[in-house]
Amino acid sequence: MPATDAATARRVSPPDPWGAAAARYRWQEPLERRSLRAMLAVLAPRSSETVLDLGSGVGHVPRLLARDAAAPTLVVERSHRMLAAGDFAGAVPLRADVTRLPLDDGSVDVVTAAWVLHVLPPADREQAVAEVARVLRPGGRLGAVVPAVPRTGAQVLARRLARAGARAGGLAAFAVPHDLPALLTDHGLQVRHHRRTGRGYLADVVVCTRAASAPGRPG
Numbered sequence: 114m115p116a117t118d119a120a121t122a123r124r125v126s127p128p129d130p131w132g133a134a135a136a137r138y139r140w141q142e143p144l145e146r147r148s149l150r151a152m153l154a155v156l157a158p159r160s161s162e163t164v165l166d167l168g169s170g171v172g173h174v175p176r177l178l179a180r181d182a183a184a185p186t187l188v189v190e191r192s193h194r195m196l197a198a199g200d201f202a203g204a205v206p207l208r209a210d211v212t213r214l215p216l217d218d219g220s221v222d223v224v225t226a227a228w229v230l231h232v233l234p235p236a237d238r239e240q241a242v243a244e245v246a247r248v249l250r251p252g253g254r255l256g257a258v259v260p261a262v263p264r265t266g267a268q269v270l271a272r273r274l275a276r277a278g279a280r281a282g283g284l285a286a287f288a289v290p291h292d293l294p295a296l297l298t299d300h301g302l303q304v305r306h307h308r309r310t311g312r313g314y315l316a317d318v319v320v321c322t323r324a325a326s327a328p329g330r331p332g
């Protein structure tokens with residue numbers, strides 16, 4: 114492909130590193146289920162609330178939400194192949210980047226970010242958290258699930274296998290985002306709940322509330 118055509122293709126089709134995993138991603142669901150349910154149990158969205166699911170993959174969170182809460186849900190996902198392979202249980206899919214959410218300030222009641230913040234480079238993670246604080250209404254809630262630090266030998270081995278699998282699939286190796294509670298607090302998101310779940314992927318489940326007045330804008 115000539116250089117100019119390649120440049121045009123890059124602009125029209127941004128890189129889709131997760132696309133290759135899309136067809137088989139539903140196999141992850143049993144490994145994630147415990148952590149997703151723990152997050153949703155604390156968030157407890159009501160049917161009158163609008164929920165935004167970030168980096169939705171093939172829709173594990175929207176499907177659980179539709180079963181348990183029936184709240185109107187928006188999905189933001191960058192990978193067109195994840196969107197094409199997904200089942201979002203009636204949620205509205207938006208192809209967009211979590212660092213630039215196509216939503217108005219204060220327009221969302223609940224945000225879920227399950228197994229996504231840790232795959233972002235640190236600068237993008239910070240920008241994504243800033244965007245969450247912007248789109249959440251005062252008093253709105255964020256639920257995040259990220260990998261927890263492994264403690265036992267078996268957990269260390271399981272984590273090594275998961276990282277090797279990610280690398281073999283062409284994905285950047287992920288890291289536990291140790292700075293997450295501080296990052297959330299810096300953006301006016303007060304941590305209300307922080308617990309570890311085992312069984313399946315070892316996870317930290319963090320739930321926060323957006324302060325009445327988030328840094329950088331009136332509440």
Ligand SMILES: C[S@@+](CC[C@H](N)C(=O)[O-])C[C@H]1O[C@@H](n2cnc3c(N)ncnc32)[C@H](O)[C@@H]1O
Pocket residue numbers: 131132141145167168169170171172173174189190191192195209210211212226227228229232233237
């Ligand atoms: C590990 S998967 C998790 C999927 C889903 N949340 C789940 O729990 O099954 C991460 C997802 O985030 C998406 N993603 C990664 N970076 C993104 C970005 N900057 N904006 C939007 N989506 C992104 C990927 O395409 C992928 O579908």
